[in-house]
Amino acid sequence: MTRNPPPIDLSEPPAIEVRGAHKHYGALHAVDGIDLRIARGEIFGLIGHNGAGKSTLFKMILGLTPATSGEIRVGGATVQGRDFRAARRHLGYLPENVVLYDNLNGLETLRFFARLKGAPLTQCPALLERVGLAHAGNRAVREYSKGMRQRLGFAQALLGEPQVLLLDEPTNGLDPQAIRDFYATLRELQAGGVTIVITSHILAELQERVDRLAILASGKLQALGSVQALREQAHMPLTIHLTLAAADRPAALGLLSAVPGVTGTETAEGLHVDCPRGSKMAVLGALAPLGTALQDLQIQEPSLEDVYFDLRKG
Amino acid sequence: MEFQQIFTIAGKEFRDRMRNRWVLAVALVFTVFSLAIAYFGGAQQGTVGFRSIEFTIASLVSLVIYLIPLIALLLGFDAIVGERERGSLDLLLSLPITRLELLLGKYLGLAAALTLSTLAGFGLVAVLLVRQFSWAALFHYGGFMLSSVLLGLAFLSLAVLLSVLTHERTRASGLAITAWFFFVLVFDLLLLGALVATGGSVGGEAMAYLLLLNPADVFRILNVFSLDDVRTLYGLTSIVPPALAKPWLMGAVMAGWIVVPLGLASWRFKP
Numbered sequence: 001m002t003r004n005p006p007p008i009d010l011s012e013p014p015a016i017e018v019r020g021a022h023k024h025y026g027a028l029h030a031v032d033g034i035d036l037r038i039a040r041g042e043i044f045g046l047i048g049h050n051g052a053g054k055s056t057l058f059k060m061i062l063g064l065t066p067a068t069s070g071e072i073r074v075g076g077a078t079v080q081g082r083d084f085r086a087a088r089r090h091l092g093y094l095p096e097n098v099v100l101y102d103n104l105n106g107l108e109t110l111r112f113f114a115r116l117k118g119a120p121l122t123q124c125p126a127l128l129e130r131v132g133l134a135h136a137g138n139r140a141v142r143e144y145s146k147g148m149r150q151r152l153g154f155a156q157a158l159l160g161e162p163q164v165l166l167l168d169e170p171t172n173g174l175d176p177q178a179i180r181d182f183y184a185t186l187r188e189l190q191a192g193g194v195t196i197v198i199t200s201h202i203l204a205e206l207q208e209r210v211d212r213l214a215i216l217a218s219g220k221l222q223a224l225g226s227v228q229a230l231r232e233q234a235h236m237p238l239t240i241h242l243t244l245a246a247a248d249r250p251a252a253l254g255l256l257s258a259v260p261g262v263t264g265t266e267t268a269e270g271l272h273v274d275c276p277r278g279s280k281m282a283v284l285g286a287l288a289p290l291g292t293a294l295q296d297l298q299i300q301e302p303s304l305e306d307v308y309f310d311l312r313k314g
Numbered sequence: 315m316e317f318q319q320i321f322t323i324a325g326k327e328f329r330d331r332m333r334n335r336w337v338l339a340v341a342l343v344f345t346v347f348s349l350a351i352a353y354f355g356g357a358q359q360g361t362v363g364f365r366s367i368e369f370t371i372a373s374l375v376s377l378v379i380y381l382i383p384l385i386a387l388l389l390g391f392d393a394i395v396g397e398r399e400r401g402s403l404d405l406l407l408s409l410p411i412t413r414l415e416l417l418l419g420k421y422l423g424l425a426a427a428l429t430l431s432t433l434a435g436f437g438l439v440a441v442l443l444v445r446q447f448s449w450a451a452l453f454h455y456g457g458f459m460l461s462s463v464l465l466g467l468a469f470l471s472l473a474v475l476l477s478v479l480t481h482e483r484t485r486a487s488g489l490a491i492t493a494w495f496f497f498v499l500v501f502d503l504l505l506l507g508a509l510v511a512t513g514g515s516v517g518g519e520a521m522a523y524l525l526l527l528n529p530a531d532v533f534r535i536l537n538v539f540s541l542d543d544v545r546t547l548y549g550l551t552s553i554v555p556p557a558l559a560k561p562w563l564m565g566a567v568m569a570g571w572i573v574v575p576l577g578l579a580s581w582r583f584k585p
Contacts, residue, residue: 062408065585085316085410093408099400103330115322116409156405 013076015040015164015195016061021070023056023219030056032219033070038197040163043190045206045213046199047308053219054199055096058166061197062093074164089118092162094153096169096199102142106133106152109141110159119160127155132181146173154182158189165189165196171205183209207304215311223311227304234310236302237274240283243296244270252294255286270295319411323419324426331389331427337434340385344435351377352439367451370443371458374436375537378462379530383469384494386428390473391490393420394583395480413583421474421576428466433459457561461536461568468529468571469497475575478583501528522555529571536564 016038023031031053038044046054059065060072063079072079079087100109110124128137131151141149150173157165171179186196186209200206206213207227215223215230223230242264244252252271256264261276262283275283280299287294302310331337351373353363394417397403406416436459440452447455473490480486509521525531535558558564 059404059585062404064404064407088408088410091408093405095401095404095408097401098405099402101326101330101402103333104326112322112326113405113409116319116406116411118410 014038015042015075016197017071017073017076018057018061019071021057021060021072022068023053023060023065024068029219031060031067034216034219034221036214036221036224038195040195041190041193042212043186043196043198043210045210046197046216047201047203047206047213048216048222049312052216054216055168056219057216058093058168058197058199061166062091063088085118089160090163092157092159092165094157094165094167094170097172098153100141100149100152100156103140105138105140106144107137109152110155113156114159117160123159123161127158128152130158130185131155132178147175147178150174151178151182154185163194165194165198167196167198169199169201171200171202179205203304203308213304215308217312227307230304230307230311231302232277234302234307235277236306236310237276238280238302239300240273240275240280241267241269241296241298241300242271242273242287242294244290244294248290248293252287252290255289256283259283259286315412315415316410319415320419320422323406323411323416324423327393327420327423328426331424336389337427337431340428340431341435341438343381343385344432345438347377347381348374348436348439349442352443367447367454371454371537374458375534378465379533380498382432382462382466383498383530386466386469387473387476387490387494388487389424389428390421390470391477391486392483393424393474394477394579395483395486396477398481399483414580417474417478417576417580417583421470424474425467425470428470429463432463432466436462458537461533464536464565464568464572465529465533468532468568468575469493471572471575471579472529475579475582478579497528497530502531519555522558526558526567529568532564532567532571535559536561536568 014037016036018034018036021031021034022029034053034057046057048054056065060067061074061079063072063084066080074087075090077083077087079091101112104112106128107124110127111121113119114121114124125134125137128134131154133148133151133155136144136148141152144152150170154167154170157167171182174182186198190196198206198210210227212224212226213230214221223233225233242252249266249271253264256262256271256273259275259279259282262273262279264271264273266272273283287297352370394403397406407413436455440447440455440459443455444452472493476486476489476493480489505521505524525535538559
């Protein structure tokens with residue numbers, strides 16, 4: 001399942017660079033000292049509870065909200081100031097829970113945003129096609145389902161072939177097939193060098209699909225890295241499922257007791273073994289004497305959700 | 315400032331109001347009410363039918379002063395807060411457009427819709443009455459139409475200011491209605507009360523200048539000066555000294571009522 005992430009080169013000028021960013025609303029520190037470098041062509045996940053600072057960080061990257069202190073650069077340039085128009089033409093943004101204009105149809109919606117973005121209007125039909133709305137381009141948005149609205153919002157974000165995409169909960173309301181299609185599109189864009197920052201509350205969805213991710217809590221960066229790196233950082237045990245006949249289980253438990261830190265409990269099929277990350281090979285070695293009595297073995301990594309809650313606890 | 319961005323926003327707002335038949339509906343309301351007033355306006359004096367242009371305009375002024383501020387406030391209160399509430403404001407502002415361009419685009423689009431419906435509504439009446447009126451009368455009527463448009467634009471500007479200042483549509487609509495009550499119903503009563511309470515010792519000239527603080531009164535003054543025989547129909551504004559009653563001066567005050575709230579809105583429209 002795990003796809004090979006492209007090599008992340010952080011030595012190049014990053015697509016997005018956040019340095020010592022703070023955003024204070026009175027006593028509330030919505031973003032509280034974040035440093036982040038997101039490489040060109042990276043799919044980067046941003047996760048955290050509601051109010052963790054994700055949306056504020058997005059708005060700061062977009063230049064919608066000025067930082068209280070710190071610096072943010074996109075493609076090496078600041079998003080505010082004299083050259084903000086040029087910078088924003090290369091940005092695509094889908095806000096969380098956006099409601100587009102009910103009285104326009106899909107194509108008109110895209111044309112309206114294309115004009116504002118300075119993107120060629122000829123892109124609009126092709127983008128509708130790309131998000132699977134070619135058949136609904138002439139229907140009023142008021143008649144769209146939630147998933148269709150979300151897809152239209154995504155098409156809007158793709159106007160002007162942006163180099164950086166910021167997508168806040170983009171799969172909200174999409175059905176499983178649409179979610180697959182959505183991520184397939186993201187991978188095509190990534191292959192073209194587009195940098196994508198994405199938030200989602202559905203961690204299982206991000207788990208296999210982002211190159212790296214950051215966990216935000218109370219405006220601070222709590223953890224940063226690939227899913228695998230976060231697993232290691234969390235020190236969460238692996239789970240190994242052994243399929244064994246009932247008669248063989250005591251012997252297996254005996255063998256496992258020789259490996260420090262490993263615990264085994266009986267299940268309907270065999271044994272459930274909790275194993276420290278570093279002891280995986282030792283456990284496999286210890287089980288060798290079982291030979292063919294060991295009918296099957298499955299190693300299960302902790303999910304991103306497990307890691308997320310473990311890191312938040314810490 | 316990029317005018318292209320302003321026109322894109324304005325064009326959408328205007329088309330929205332055309333498409334949902336807002337312009338048509340408001341124009342029809344103006345037509346029906348003004349025809350009725352032009353015809354039945356003299357009923358209190360025991361006559362029915364079309365009368366002099368002075369009486370017709372005086373009757374229309376008293377209608378417009380209630381109707382146009384209300385329509386303009388209802389049209390504009392949603393402009394910014396509506397986008398904010400549906401989450402599209404952040405999306406718009408993430409595009410290569412400044413807040414001022416967005417604000418001006420919104421205002422101009424809505425202003426175009428309001429202006430068109432006002433001119434169409436009252437213009438239709440002028441066409442219907444053209445046989446009754448002389449060219450001079452039509453000139454007065456044109457002045458009335460123009461001042462009606464300015465009145466609408468001033469209240470639209472106030473509405474957009476309220477829309478920027480609030481973060482919820484319900485609050486913005488409440489404030490819009492409050493503004494209507496204040497300017498259209500309460501303001502003159504307060505001035506009149508002050509005039510009576512002080513026995514007229516503080517008042518007169520100074521009171522006349524206070525009328526400039528209300529665009530609805532400025533609108534009355536704009537229409538009162540040319541019509542000596544119907545002055546009594548204009549209430550408080552009949553106390554306006556001749557020095558104030560100059561069309562260009564009142565036009566400038568009205569322009570101030572359009573520009574100042576918009577300027578404040580732009581100043582307060584910050585992240």
